[in-house]
Amino acid sequence: MPTLDFKGKQHVYAHHLTVPYRPLVADNERSHNPLEADDNLIIHGDNLHALKALLPRYAGKVKCIYIDPPYNTGNEGWLYNDNVNSSLLKEWFSQQGPVDGEDLERHDKWLCMMWPRLHLLKELLAEDGVIFVSIDDNEQHRLRMLMDEIFGEGHFLANVIWQKIFSPKNTAKYFSQDHDFILGYAKDIVKWVPNRLQRSEQALNRYRNPDNDPRGPWSSSDLTARNYYSRGTYEVLSPSGAKFTPSVGNYFRVSPARFAELEKEGRIWWGAEGANMPRLKRYLSEVKEGVVPQTLWLYSEVGHTQGAKQELVSLLEFERSEDVFNTVKPSSLVEHILRIATDPEAIVLDSFAGSGTTAHAVLALNQADGGNRKFILVECEDYADTITAERVRRVINGVPGARDASIQEGLGGSFTYCTLGDPIDVEGMLTGGALPEYSALAAYLLHTSAGLSAGVATMEPQDGDGLFYSSDTTNYHLLYEPHLDYLRNSGGMLNEERARRISALSEKDGRKAVVFGPGKYIGQRELTALGITFCQLPYEIHKAAQ
Structure with a gap:
């Protein structure tokens, strides 16, 4: 299969693997009716780091991803600032400001930005999940090759044409650009089944x-x-x-x-x-219920950009017309995608959240069909609270002047607003650095060592022996408190008495036992006899997968 080569590819090829894990930190003041678990999420932070932070809980669980990345038209002025461990790339990007039309390498930079993010998005997708990406002619052909390489050419679903304007632009130099593209790929095309749409x-x-x-x-x-x-x-x-x-x-x-x-x-x-x-x-009584999705979406059916701006202005106040997002999408467009791609319990992710359209669409569809879909939004800009989250708050509560009658009354719902904590540095246990909270370290260890996602589990110790998670085959224990005194004294050590209790519980449950801890006062022969795999922190976190 032909592949796309671009400057910096060899340096970002495995960058998604080196991105540090940063726990999500809830901000209760900015949250709205937050739940204790399984809540909608709005995350303020670099989406590359946020996607990595989501892996321990959501890897393989997201049913539908919709993203609207920068179109790289040369007018957005977006900034590439990924901390790639390459002296060549650091020098390359340090000499540049925001990516604009004068940047002759803007396509390379855009591809460098998209590559690791698409890899992490693929990890988050469920096996029967699907991703849709909005784009225009500036990068559509390159994005298609990029996604062919990452998701697999055989998992390509469609190149949807969305008619985004309702009248031609007579000011256009050559052709009036009346449409955008929406590329769709399945995680596994054999397992993904689209929903049929209601007949118009x-x-x-x-x-x-x-x-x-x-x-x-x-x-x-x-x-x-x-x-x-x-x-x-x-x-x-x-x-x-x-x-x-x-x-x-x-x-x-x-x-x-x-x-x-x-x-x-x-x-x-x-x-x-x-x-x-x-x-x-x-x-009519004999034809299949609903119709198969088509690849031409007319503005009369799914909305247009002018309507999207009017929708946004009816929800939020802007001091200047220039402050309104130029590329905002109508919630009806995203809702159309969700009708095709989600079931009532689906998790929906948007890592280029912008004005929060995806959350709006999820809440609207939930009200329409009684669903319980959850959204995860990620926005790196400072308006994550004042625009992204604020729009969602108003859609939940209701806006008297909104265009849609249902929005006037409010759609109901909740979300937890999060920021990104400091990167987890397991070796900080040796140096006296900042120590992660128990739940963050437990989720990280579970995903890193066993490739498991914690989901909505609390990741807190369930007994005095650090049991924090049970899979079908294994009990996972973490002997840890975020204090150096605990790690240095016998409190965090695995001794014979504790090992026998852990072994007895596992035998009763019919499971194996994996124990993470700073040290042990029992020999390996005894642990083997008890059916325990001990992983010493910070050195042996991958031992559980062996």
């Missing part, structure tokens, strides 16, 4: 019942086709006595015997006077 009123109007057929409304389709069929050339007689044969080069799509059966069943339509070329009746 226009589509339903195509089904009528002019002959009062007891089977209900129907539409008709041509009974001939250009595909050669050996039994498709014959003459039929209409109720009026007129004779019909397929036109030259066409053939009936059914045999004479099958045609006779269809006519006997009343499934042939000869026209109101019984004198037209026969057509096949297709009943």
Whole structure:
């Protein structure tokens, strides 16, 4: 398969693996009706670090990802500041300011920015999950090759055309750019199944019942086709006595015997006077429920950019018109994606959250169908609280002047507002550095050592022997408190008495036991006999996977 090469690729190729894990820190003052667990999340921070922070709890659990990254038009002035461990890249980026139209390497920088983020997004996707990415002509062709390489060419779903404006731009130099693209990829195309969409009123109007057929409304389709069929050339007689044969080069799509059966069943339509070329009746009651998604989305069906700006202005106050997001998407567009890609319990992630449209769409769809979808938003800019989260607060509570009647009353809901804590430095246990909280370290160890996601589990010790998580096969224990005194004295050590209690519990549960701790006062032979794998912190955190 052809691959895309770009400056810096060799340096960012595995960068997502080196990004430090930073725990999420809840900000209760900025949160809205926060729940203790399994709440919606709005995260303020670098989305690369935020995605890494989500892995311990959400790896393999996100059903739908929608992102709207910078289009790299040369006008956004976005800044690439990933701390890639490469002296060449550090020198390259230190000499540059925001990426603009004068930057001849802006496409390379954009690809360097997207590469590690797409890798982490893929890790977060469920096996039957899907990702949609909005983009325009500036990077669409490069993004397609990038996603082919990361997600696999065979998992490509669609290149959707979204008609984003309702009238042509006569100021355009060559062509009026009336559409954007939305690229869709499945984590595993064999496992992903799209939801069928409700038929539009226009589509339903195509089904009528002019002959009062007891089977209900129907539409008709041509009974001939250009595909050669050996039994498709014959003459039929209409109720009026007129004779019909397929036109030259066409053939009936059914045999004479099958045609006779269809006519006997009343499934042939000869026209109101019984004198037209026969057509096949297709009943609304017999077609599949809903319609398959299409790749052309008209503004009349999913909204347009002007409507998106009006929607945003009706929810938030802006001092200047220039402050309104130029590329904001209508919530109806994202809601359309969610109708295709999510079930009522799905987790939805947007790591380029902007004005919070995705959360708006999730809450609106939940109200419409009674779902319990959860959203995770990530926004790196300082407006994460004043615009992103504030919009969600108002959508939850209600805005009297909103365009949508349901928003006037409020959609209800909650979210926890988070920032990113200091990177977890396990070796800080040796140097006296900052020590992570128990729950953050436990989630990190579970994911790093065993590849497991904690989900909504509390990650707090459930007994005096540090049991914090149980999988189908293994009990996981962490002997730890975020104090150097605890780590240096016998409190955090695994001794024989504690080991026997842990072993007895595991034997009772029919599971193995993995214990993380700073040290032990028991020999390896005894631990092996007790069925315990001991992983000394900070050196042996990967031992549990062996």
